[in-house]
Amino acid sequence: MAWISSAEAIRQLGVRPQTLYAYVSRGRLEARPDPEDPRRSLYSAEDIERLASRRSGPKRAAEIARASIAWGEPVLTSKLTVIAEGRLCYRGVDAIDLSQTATLEAAAAHFWAADYAPRPGMPPVTDGPLKARLFTALATRAGTDPHARGRSRAMLATDAATVLETLVDAATGGTGDGPIHKRLGAAWALDPDGADLVRRALILMLDHELNASTFSARVAASTGASLSACALAGLSTLSGPLHGAAVNGVLAFLSEARLLGAGVAVSARLDEGRALPGFGHPLYPGGDPRATELLAHFEVPEKLADILSAVANESGEYPNVDFAIGAMAQRFALPTDAAFSVFAIGRSIGWLGHAMEQIETGSLIRPRARYAGEMLDSAAWP
Structure with missing residues (x-):
C-alpha cells in the first residue's frame, strides 16, 4: 500500500x-x-x-461522459467487435481473415452466433433511386413489424436475416437466389472479380464497434423497437456526410483531382486547411487495414494511384476504407449510390447484431444532458 x-x-x-x-x-x-x-x-x-x-x-x-462521446473511453460492454493494435475482429475472428473466403451470409451467422435463416419477405421495393429504395424498404417493415421485447434469440436472428434480405432485395430491385454478393453483382453488371470484391467489402464493412450508426441502432433497440426499426435508425444515421455518406465526399475529391491533377488538388486542399476525404482514421494511425485489404484485390486506376502518391508525399496520411470503396466504385463503374449501398448492407449486419445484444440486456439507454443555459424567473415570462 x-x-x-x-x-x-x-x-x-x-x-x-x-x-x-x-x-x-x-x-x-x-x-x-x-x-x-x-x-x-x-x-x-x-x-x-x-x-x-x-x-x-x-x-x-x-x-x-463528455470525453467518451468523441472517440473516447468505452461506454458499454459488448462481445461483438474489438479494434486493437490496428486489427478489426468480429467475435474474436480477424475481419481480414473472415473476408478471404466467407460469404456475407456466413459472416452474418458468425456475428449473430445464430443460423442464417430468413423467412419469406415482402415484395421488393423497385421504384425510385437506389438509396431511396433502401430507406423505403426498411420504413415499410418498421411500420408493421412487431417490437422486439419478449422474442426469443432464435426468432430475433430470423428477424435479422429477414431484414437483411429486405435491404438486398431493395438494392437489386427484385428477389433472387444465391449468395448476396452474386445477386448484387448481377444487378450491377459486375464480372466475377467485381462481385467477389463486393463480397470482401461487405464483410469488411460489417461492423466497426460503437460508431454513430451502431449506437443509434442500439438506442432504438434499448426501447424494444423492432429490428427493422433499429436498422432504419442505423441507416438514417449512416446517411450523414460525416459517416456513410462520406464516400460521396471521396468521390467529389477524386473528380477534383482528375480535373486539376492529383498534386495540385491535394496541395490546394492542404493550403486551404481543408480535409482530404478518404484519408486518415483516428482508430488506425498506422493505416486502415480494411482499405489495405480491398485495394490489394484490384488494380487501382492510374489517376487514383496518383492521388495515393500525392497524399503520401504531401501529408503522410494513409487511405481509409471510404477511399477504397470510392476507388472500387470508379474501377467497376458501379451505379450511383452503389458505394453507399455496400456500406449500408454490410453495416446492417452490425446494427442488427448490436440491436440483439442490447435487447438481451433489457436496459434502456437514456443518458442525461448537462444543462448549459440560463434559468429565467417565471415571473418574467409574458
Missing part, C-alpha cells in the same frame, strides 16, 4: 487539515505514523483517491 504526507493528502482532497483528521477519526481514511518522523502521520493513497473521486463525483462524471 502506498502512503502520502498530510500536505499531499490535503492538496489532493482540497480540504482543510481539520477535515482530514475527521476522515481518520470516522474510519474513512487510514493513517499511520511516519517511520522517519513519528510526530507526523502518513495517509493511505488508495483511501485518498477514493475520497477524492467521491468529492468530485458529478464533475468528474460529466468530464468522463
Whole structure:
C-alpha cells in the first residue's frame, strides 16, 4: 500500500487539515505514523483517491461522459467487435481473415452466433433511386413489424436475416437466389472479380464497434423497437456526410483531382486547411487495414494511384476504407449510390447484431444532458 504526507493528502482532497483528521477519526481514511518522523502521520493513497473521486463525483462524471462521446473511453460492454493494435475482429475472428473466403451470409451467422435463416419477405421495393429504395424498404417493415421485447434469440436472428434480405432485395430491385454478393453483382453488371470484391467489402464493412450508426441502432433497440426499426435508425444515421455518406465526399475529391491533377488538388486542399476525404482514421494511425485489404484485390486506376502518391508525399496520411470503396466504385463503374449501398448492407449486419445484444440486456439507454443555459424567473415570462 502506498502512503502520502498530510500536505499531499490535503492538496489532493482540497480540504482543510481539520477535515482530514475527521476522515481518520470516522474510519474513512487510514493513517499511520511516519517511520522517519513519528510526530507526523502518513495517509493511505488508495483511501485518498477514493475520497477524492467521491468529492468530485458529478464533475468528474460529466468530464468522463463528455470525453467518451468523441472517440473516447468505452461506454458499454459488448462481445461483438474489438479494434486493437490496428486489427478489426468480429467475435474474436480477424475481419481480414473472415473476408478471404466467407460469404456475407456466413459472416452474418458468425456475428449473430445464430443460423442464417430468413423467412419469406415482402415484395421488393423497385421504384425510385437506389438509396431511396433502401430507406423505403426498411420504413415499410418498421411500420408493421412487431417490437422486439419478449422474442426469443432464435426468432430475433430470423428477424435479422429477414431484414437483411429486405435491404438486398431493395438494392437489386427484385428477389433472387444465391449468395448476396452474386445477386448484387448481377444487378450491377459486375464480372466475377467485381462481385467477389463486393463480397470482401461487405464483410469488411460489417461492423466497426460503437460508431454513430451502431449506437443509434442500439438506442432504438434499448426501447424494444423492432429490428427493422433499429436498422432504419442505423441507416438514417449512416446517411450523414460525416459517416456513410462520406464516400460521396471521396468521390467529389477524386473528380477534383482528375480535373486539376492529383498534386495540385491535394496541395490546394492542404493550403486551404481543408480535409482530404478518404484519408486518415483516428482508430488506425498506422493505416486502415480494411482499405489495405480491398485495394490489394484490384488494380487501382492510374489517376487514383496518383492521388495515393500525392497524399503520401504531401501529408503522410494513409487511405481509409471510404477511399477504397470510392476507388472500387470508379474501377467497376458501379451505379450511383452503389458505394453507399455496400456500406449500408454490410453495416446492417452490425446494427442488427448490436440491436440483439442490447435487447438481451433489457436496459434502456437514456443518458442525461448537462444543462448549459440560463434559468429565467417565471415571473418574467409574458
